[in-house]
Amino acid sequence: MVDNYEYQVGASLPPDAPSYVVRKADSDFYHALKAGKYCYVFNSRQMGKSSLKVRVMQRLVNEGVACSSIDVSGQGSKDNVTQEQWYTGIVSKIVKDLQIAKPIEFRRTWWRDRHDISPVQRLDEFIEDVLLSSISGQIIIFVDEIDSTLSLKFASEDFFALIRSCYNKRAENPAYKRLTFALLGVATPGDLIQDKTRTPFNIGEAIELDGFKIHEIEPLAKGLAGKVANPQAVMQEVLAWTGGQPFLTQRVCELLGKALSIERRDFKSVDENQIIELVKEVINNQIIDNWEANDKQEHLKTIRDRLLINEEVSVALLGLYQQILQQKEMTADSGFEQMRLRLTGLVVQQQGKLRVYNQIYGSVFDINWVENELGKLRFYADKLRVWVESNYQDNSCLLWGEDLEKARVWANIRKLSDVDYRFLSTSLEAELNQKVVKAETRLNQAFQEEEKARQRLTEVEKKTNQRIRIGLIVLVISIIGAVGTLMKFNDERVTANQNLKIAKDNLNNLNRQLNQQKQSVNSVALSPDRKTLASASLDNKIKLWNVTTGKAITTLTGHQSGVSSVAFSPDGKTLASASWDKTITLWNVTTGKEITTLTGYQSGVSSVAFSPDGKTLASASWDKTITLWNVITGKEITTITGHGDGVSSVAFSLDGRTATVKITDSTIKFWSLDLDDLLAQGCNYLQDYLATRDELRRKICPNK
Structure with missing residues (x-):
């Protein structure tokens, strides 16, 4: 039994923590930074990013590398920090960590003497004129919790653009090759610079931070030594529940250790099935059941809140997660919704597929929970569910009329899942088809009425051939009137031609420019x-x-x-x-x-x-x-x-x-x-047509 062994749940683990699990990322991160590569560790909450940073930074410091660690979430809240204060805090932390000067004196002199330029320009000058001049060796600046910059009221993109420029300056100033940045947080590279007019944040090496593997968890198994006969077998069962998620694995081990300590039975002699049942009992009773009350460290609540971050994207995230639950897995891609869902920590990418990260998440955020939350967001949730369960065949569940129009307006300002768009598209197509059928029926009736009118008119025309001459006389008179109108129009045309010549002259220059286009x-x-x-x-x-x-x-x-x-x-x-x-x-x-x-x-x-x-x-x-x-x-x-x-x-x-x-x-x-409007218009044309023929008939045959 290991005396005084403690699991640490939440917060960064110190470098010498006995429960720290060394992963492949430890080696990848260390060697990349040692080689002077810019790196970023982007992943969901409580995956061990900060603990990884602490461990690797300590190793580098021991080897003589100058390191500074900046937690940008501690620079002030988005509501009360100004751009000046934020950048002042960044520089003060670097000055303090690297012992360049006393931070207070530095702010009073060098920093304030340059108040006539922007804070980001001052940071740029500080890096080149002070930082690189004061330290001759390798410098690594760790920037943690970068996702907190995305909600600042001023343009945080300038900060990341400056980091990118430091990397680009390596080509012209060799001193910048000694400076390296490492970014950590819950974000994607595309989040850092979202302005489409600027060069994206396309530098650095991504460090993959996976969950614990069975061959890596010996440090955690040590905490169970002396309490169970086979700690490694117990850890394997723990990983079967947690999927190796660092926070949950530490949490289950902590709860299991306490349960083993208060149990009166001697688990060193019981079989593995009893241990498996104990693991299941601990997880169900103290994590899954009544999870909102048991989630003191707000691990599960954070996942929930990131799923329900706002109504504009929550429908898409929940709909995507619902499909993964129903299909067990989904082909992974780099789309916006999948990336956001992965950053919640709820799903993980493995062998090109998206899957629910572990049994605990799947039990807490099960299909009933998802459907309940979706039901709060979209009013047609019940109809959609029945339609999907019918293998997309039950058209009685589709939306019609006012409900369909309401759904289309609602969907215009939100990101939806593929299933939602398919449902709304099918509903729209079904309604259009229904309108087509009705329109065809009504048009056929109108054509039949027109044919009857045509027959009646033909009968009248046969009896009134002698009246046609009257119509011809009227026509000749009309032609004479038209000739007079044409003579007047000719005068107007002369004037129009003059105006046209002026317009053509004004357009000649534009035509010459257009003709100069290469193709x-x-x-x-x-x-x-x-x-x-x-x-x-x-x-x-x-x-x-x-x-x-x-x-x-x-x-x-x-x-x-x-x-x-x-x-x-x-x-x-x-x-x-x-x-x-x-x-x-x-x-x-x-x-x-x-x-x-x-x-x-x-x-x-x-x-x-x-x-x-x-x-x-x-x-x-x-x-x-x-x-x-x-x-x-x-x-x-x-x-x-x-x-x-x-x-x-x-x-x-x-x-x-x-x-x-x-x-x-x-x-x-x-x-x-708009088929209804088109039909109404067609009927109006038909009525005008019949009325005109009736009027002609009365003029030709006044006694009939």
């Missing part, structure tokens, strides 16, 4: 205020022109193939471009920056068009489809198929209720976006 122009679009012209060409570029001066404003680049079509939004603030590279890009016209890119096509995109209200974007593709997109969210609304050939052009009607498309097999199709 042929495929498409042009005029902004709603008629001040800007956009042109798309085969050289993969879009140019914006000043219509008045004929000069180029800017060039938009990013497509990997020729640009086939451009269109302005009704407010003129957004430009959509379609390309043969199978993508659509939305651009901010004012800044010339990319807003988002729409993908999913099987072939090049030939045409784009905005709806009159600017909320919907229609696209035509050579893969024989038309796709409608939500401009605000960038999500696909629906895809219209069934074309015999590639679709070369698409356009909206002025009221936004009809889409017109041109097919390469020389046909044109009209797609209704």
Whole structure:
């Protein structure tokens, strides 16, 4: 039995802690930093990141490396710390750790003497003029809890951009090769610099921090020595429950050690099945059952809170986790939702698959818990559940009418799971199909009525041939009136031609500029205020022109193939471009920056068009489809198929209720976006047609 052995649950373990478990990450982290590589350890909470930092830093310090550790969560809360205070705290900590000077005196002199430049510029000068000059050997700065910077009120991106610039300066200043940064926290590299106009944080080596493995947990087994016959076998059962999650493994070992100490039985002579039952009993009674009350260190509560962080993303995270529970595993990718779900700690990536991390998580956050939370967030949860259980076949569970419209509005401002989008898309398709059937029935009835009217009119016409001359006389009179109108129009045309010549002269300069583009122009679009012209060409570029001066404003680049079509939004603030590279890009016209890119096509995109209200974007593709997109969210609304050939052009009607498309097999199709309105319009046309014929009949046959 090991005397005075203690497991440590929560907080960083000191370097000499007997329960510290050495993992592969210890070696990877140490050797990478020793070699001068920038490193980052990004993982979920309570995975042992800070303990790893303490252990590796102590080892480096013992070897003469100058190390400073900064916990940025301790620099002040997001509500009361200013940018000046935050950077002052960073520099003071480095000065203190590396004993460069007395922090208070340093702040009063060197730091404050440079108040005329920004804090980040002062930190930059401090690194080059003070830090690298004061210390001649290797310097490593550890920055822990970096995720706390993401909620600061000022631009924390400047701090990470400075770290990246220190790395880039190695090429021009050899002194920077002695300086290394190590970042730790619950984040992804993409979180550090989110501004799309800046270079992303694309430096450093990722250190994978996995859970404990069976061959690594001997230090934990020592705490059970003398209490059970086979501590290694007991630890294997513990790992079967925790999956090697560091916090939970330490917690279970601590609880198990206490349980073994108060049990009156001698577990050194009992069989392994009894030990297994004891492990199960301890975990169920003191962790899983009534978990919210037992979770004193708020390990499980932290996972819950990260899942329910806000309604905009929680539906997507819960929906994704629900699928993993139902399917046991899911193919891993680098998508936003999967990365966020992994950072909660609830799931882990193994052999290219996402799985629930361990039995304890699966028992606490089970399918009933997930469905209950989803039910609080989405009003159609019960219908969705029944639909999924029917293998997506029970259409009686789909949304209709007001419920469907309510769901579509609700979904526009949230990220949803694939199942949610499939459910809403199927509901929309079913409702459209139902409207088509009703519309066809009503149109058939209207056609039958028209045919009856046609027959009655034919009978009348046979009896009134002698009255046709009257109609011809009226026609001749009308022609004479039209000739007079044409003579007047000719005078107006002369004036218009003069104005047209002036307009052509103003556009000559613009035409010359357009002709100078290196490759042929495929498409042009005029902004709603008629001040800007956009042109798309085969050289993969879009140019914006000043219509008045004929000069180029800017060039938009990013497509990997020729640009086939451009269109302005009704407010003129957004430009959509379609390309043969199978993508659509939305651009901010004012800044010339990319807003988002729409993908999913099987072939090049030939045409784009905005709806009159600017909320919907229609696209035509050579893969024989038309796709409608939500401009605000960038999500696909629906895809219209069934074309015999590639679709070369698409356009909206002025009221936004009809889409017109041109097919390469020389046909044109009209797609209704509001079938009820289209039907009503068709019926009105029919009534006008019948009324006109009745009026003509009365004029021709006044006595009938």
